[in-house]
Amino acid sequence: MKDDVSPAGRYRPSIFAAPFRKTGDGSAVELLSVAEQDALIDASRLVSVRRNTVLYPEGGTAEFVYNIVSGVAETYQLLASGQKRITAFLFPRDLMGLSLNGTYVATGQSLTALTAYRIPLDALEAILERDPRLDLSLLCKLCHELRRSQHHALTVGKNDAVARIASFLLWIEHAYALPERAAGELALPMARHDVADYVGLSVESVSRALHALETQGVIRRKGPRLITLLDMAALRELAGTQ
Amino acid sequence: MKDDVSPAGRYRPSIFAAPFRKTGDGSAVELLSVAEQDALIDASRLVSVRRNTVLYPEGGTAEFVYNIVSGVAETYQLLASGQKRITAFLFPRDLMGLSLNGTYVATGQSLTALTAYRIPLDALEAILERDPRLDLSLLCKLCHELRRSQHHALTVGKNDAVARIASFLLWIEHAYALPERAAGELALPMARHDVADYVGLSVESVSRALHALETQGVIRRKGPRLITLLDMAALRELAGTQ
DNA sequence: CGTTCATTTGACAAAACTCAATGCCTGTGG
C-alpha cells in the first residue's frame, strides 16, 4: 500500500494559511521557514499512496500528522447507519490527522494518488518545544481551518441546492487550482457521492443543481468531473455567502 | 455599555478543552496553570456587559481576544440579504475573537449578561513567546473548536429537523450545564430565532420539532426557554450523529 | 394593566428526497 519515496525530491513540507496580523492583501502565505521545513523533513517520512487508501482509521491510535504535498484527501466518520459523513476535503499544504484523547477523530483517506510528509506526534512536540515560532504557524493554520469549517457549516445550514453547489465550486477553485490547467477549468477530485455528502444534499440534487448552473450558462460540464467556470461573477452571486 | 469590574473577584481566566494525548476518560480539562492565569490577569482587563451588547463588530480591527468567565455569547455574520448567520455560541471557558488579516471575522455579541477577560493581542503574543506551554494549550483549544465546528456542519448538513434539535439540546446540555439547576434542566440562553439560525431551520420548524419531542415524551417545555430532558437515551437515539 | 414582542399553530406552496430507469464513463481483461 504505502511506498516510501526515496530521495529528498522536489517536494518540501508546506503549510499555507492566512496569518493573524495584517499583511497587505490578507491572502494565505507559506508559514514554514526553510529551517522549519528542514526540521520537519528530518523528523518525518515522505509517503506516497495510491487513490482510495486509508491513511488512518477513525478511533485508531493517533501517532502521526500528515502534511499533504500533492494530491487530495478526505476525512469522514461512519455513522451507526453505516452512512459515511465527510468532515473535510484536504489539499496540498494542508495538515490532516486531528485526534482527541490519543485517537483519530475521523478516518483519513486519499481521493487521488497522494504524497504527504508523515510526522510523528512525538517528533512534532519536540520541534515545537525548540521552535516557538512554529506554534504560532500551527495556530494560524488551525484558525484557518476553523474559519473554513464555520463557513462550511454556514453554507450547508441554510442555502438552496444551487447556492451550495455554487459555493462549493468556488471553494474548490480557490483551494485546488489545478496545475497545468487553464483558469476556470476545474477537475473535481471526488465523486458525486462525496460532493453530495459534503454539501448535505442527495446525489440527485447535486446533479440537478449542476444542470441548473449549466442551463444558466454559469458553468459547462465536460464529463462528470471536468467543469469549466464560465461566469465567476454570477457564480459568486448565486453562492450568496461569499 | 461596558463596566469594568473592580477587584480581582472570584473569576479567573480559564480555558477548557480536551487535550491531544490520552488522559484517562478523554473529557475536557482546565488547560491554564495558575501562573498562566496570573499572567493573563495582569495583561488583560475583566469587563462586564449586559445582554445583547456587541463586543466587537465583523470587519473591525482585531485588538482583543475574549475569555468568557460567565454568561453566553454568539458570533455571527451579516449577509448581503441582511440576514444574520450564527457561526458559534460561546460559553464560559471559551475564547472568542477570531480574526483574519487584522480584522474580526464575525460580530461578537453577548446573549446574556456576560463577564470576560479582554486580552490585548499584543500582550497575548508577548506571553506566548515567554511561555511555550501556553501555545500547546491554545492549540488544544483550537482543535476542540474545530471538532465542534465540524460536528456542527455534520449535524446541520444532513438530518431532519427533529434530529438537529435533539443534537442541539444535547450539545447545550453538555456545554452549558447551568449552575443551580437540576440535571436535565436546560435554560436556553438564546431566542428561537438564534436556535433556528444555528441549526439551519426556520423558527417555525424549530417549534414543531420541539413539539414533536414533547409529544414523544422525550422532553418537557416549561416556558419557551426552560426545557427538561426526560429521556437522554431516546434523545441520543434521535440525534443519530453522536 | 396594557402593550409589544416572542412563540406557537395551522394551511399552503416550494424545495428536496426517494425510487426507478436510462445513459455514460471507466477500468479491466481479452
Next chain:
DNA sequence: CCACAGGCATTGAGTTTTGTCAAATGAACG
C-alpha cells in the same frame, strides 16, 4: 487496442419535508 461489465451520473415522477404566510396565543416589560 477494443469490447464488455460494472459503477457512476443523470433524468423523470411521485412523495415527504420544510419553508412561507397568516393568525392566535402566551410571555415579558414598562
